[in-house]
Amino acid sequence: MYVWRNFFVVLFFFISFLLWETWKQKDIYLHVNKTVSFLNNSNLINNYSFKNSKSNILVKTDVLKIEINLHGGDIEKAELLNFKSKLNSSEPLVLLNTKKDFLYQVQSGLVGKNGLEKLDNNIRPLYISDNKYYELSHNKKEIKIPLTFVSSNGVIYKKIFILKPGQYDIIVKYEIDNITNKNLELSMYGKLKQTLNYPKTPTTYKINFSSQTFRGAAYSSDNNKYVKCSFDSIINKPQEKIVVTHSGWIAMLQKYFVTAWIPDNTHFNTLYTNNLNNDIAEIGYYSNLINISPHSKVILSSKLWVGPEIQDVMANIAPHLDLTVDYGWLWFLSQPLFKLLKFLYSIFGNWGISIILITFIIRGLTFPLTKFQFKTMIKLRDLQPKINFIKEKFKNNKRKLSEEIVLLYKKKNVNPLGGCLPLIIQMPIFLALYYMLIGSVELRHSPFIFWIKDLSDQDPYYILPVLMGLTMFFIQRITPNNISDPLQKNIMNYMPIFFTVFFLWFPSGLVLYYVISNLITIIQQKLIIRNLNKFKQ
Numbered sequence: 001m002y003v004w005r006n007f008f009v010v011l012f013f014f015i016s017f018l019l020w021e022t023w024k025q026k027d028i029y030l031h032v033n034k035t036v037s038f039l040n041n042s043n044l045i046n047n048y049s050f051k052n053s054k055s056n057i058l059v060k061t062d063v064l065k066i067e068i069n070l071h072g073g074d075i076e077k078a079e080l081l082n083f084k085s086k087l088n089s090s091e092p093l094v095l096l097n098t099k100k101d102f103l104y105q106v107q108s109g110l111v112g113k114n115g116l117e118k119l120d121n122n123i124r125p126l127y128i129s130d131n132k133y134y135e136l137s138h139n140k141k142e143i144k145i146p147l148t149f150v151s152s153n154g155v156i157y158k159k160i161f162i163l164k165p166g167q168y169d170i171i172v173k174y175e176i177d178n179i180t181n182k183n184l185e186l187s188m189y190g191k192l193k194q195t196l197n198y199p200k201t202p203t204t205y206k207i208n209f210s211s212q213t214f215r216g217a218a219y220s221s222d223n224n225k226y227v228k229c230s231f232d233s234i235i236n237k238p239q240e241k242i243v244v245t246h247s248g249w250i251a252m253l254q255k256y257f258v259t260a261w262i263p264d265n266t267h268f269n270t271l272y273t274n275n276l277n278n279d280i281a282e283i284g285y286y287s288n289l290i291n292i293s294p295h296s297k298v299i300l301s302s303k304l305w306v307g308p309e310i311q312d313v314m315a316n317i318a319p320h321l322d323l324t325v326d327y328g329w330l331w332f333l334s335q336p337l338f339k340l341l342k343f344l345y346s347i348f349g350n351w352g353i354s355i356i357l358i359t360f361i362i363r364g365l366t367f368p369l370t371k372f373q374f375k376t377m378i379k380l381r382d383l384q385p386k387i388n389f390i391k392e393k394f395k396n397n398k399r400k401l402s403e404e405i406v407l408l409y410k411k412k413n414v415n416p417l418g419g420c421l422p423l424i425i426q427m428p429i430f431l432a433l434y435y436m437l438i439g440s441v442e443l444r445h446s447p448f449i450f451w452i453k454d455l456s457d458q459d460p461y462y463i464l465p466v467l468m469g470l471t472m473f474f475i476q477r478i479t480p481n482n483i484s485d486p487l488q489k490n491i492m493n494y495m496p497i498f499f500t501v502f503f504l505w506f507p508s509g510l511v512l513y514y515v516i517s518n519l520i521t522i523i524q525q526k527l528i529i530r531n532l533n534k535f536k537q
Helices: 003-040 046-047 231-235 311-317 328-348 352-367 367-393 398-411 423-440 461-477 486-505 508-536
Strands: 058-059 066-068 074-082 092-098 103-111 133-135 142-149 154-164 169-179 182-197 216-220 227-230 240-245 250-254 257-263 269-276 282-287 289-292 296-308
Touching: 046 311, 058 142, 066 296, 074 296, 092 257, 103 169, 103 257, 103 282, 103 296, 133 142, 133 250, 182 250, 182 257, 182 296, 216 231, 216 282, 227 231, 231 269, 231 282, 250 282, 257 282, 289 296, 296 311, 296 508, 328 352, 328 423, 352 367, 352 423, 352 508, 367 398, 367 423, 367 508, 461 486, 461 508
Parallel strands: 058 133
Antiparallel strands: 058 066, 066 074, 074 092, 074 103, 092 103, 103 182, 142 154, 154 169, 169 296, 182 282, 182 289, 216 227, 216 250, 240 269, 250 257, 257 296, 269 282
């Protein structure tokens, strides 16, 4: 068995996996493009946006700037003030927006017999606000934005937004004052909706095999910690009730950022998805009916997250909300790796240095596997002349040939899988690091040194990919192999070039990891060879 060849076989499957993930995302992207032309020639957005600058109010904290439409009291625009739209830009990142060609909104309201609206129509209450602009001052712990609506029978409805400094979670609550002599029945709902086409802005969702992440909806319930709902699956079916749950949340995800409703868990809530005219995907919830006795007051509350995917903060906001960070199917490895990376960052204050240190730690822990793998490769190389002799001797008897080779392996105490097995064991760690480095918002626009201004983006001068290719070429030269076939040798010689080109578009933070990992491999192999030579002497 050619161990070095096996190394590239494993890497080939790794690359194939990434390309497969890209193909799935591209398939969704093509479906999106088909709907854009229809969307731009229709009045669909106008039917859902209720955009009216005269009825909008602005709210600003130190981290958020939101725009609330008094028609329904919905947040139609949200800017994240601590995140720029692109590197070196002065413009804040716009997460929620309501435009003619794009809609991404959070909505909430009251439905039912005595609610203010219905889920299936566009009639919304017009609230009254005392001010058009609210700003959280430095000496205040919170800011409240009360919106008031009085029904024809005198019931007073107040929709109140509560924002706090440095926080991306917003409390949205309703105070219903039933001054009538009749019993009221209603329930609270919240929903997130977004058009399929993504606007051509710096936050555009890119189809890139090296940094693809999930864009779509997700939810959590009593029985499921985290379930994804792709936009494609939502669009391909009408309104669907997902589950009735006591706890949980609903969310819409994209790379680095998320919006989520976390309903009050004192009531049962029904989670659902909806397809709005094949162009807007919606995920929402509504609570069970709540009775309000005559001359009594009831408060219904929910939390809304509008911001970056900060794992430790989101975990405190709601159980399993931190799983919205798209670490893929190896999240159980990526999460502890990120905690280690964040711990290193808290000491050194540079994400690039933290990546270098975590590479040393991981390669140090896996050194016994590397040593075992390298020794196996040397043994197999030394046995190659005897294997060639057996092949020549029993070339006409394949059964005897296999038996003799297996007997030789047993006699020399060599496991032919020993050179490949350690690599297979290490591959999940590499994949987990890959997901962690491309999915953590903390690395967005984070500089390293000199020309690396953003570890989440590709190297602008391709220096790191070239260094990776050179170190890979050097590893190839010092690693023992038993390949005699000329074709295989030529393929092996071109491998560093292939991987250099492949890594040109990878995030520089990930390429930095592989460069350092290759340098450590070179050092480790030199040490192993030196120790083996001393042992032979």
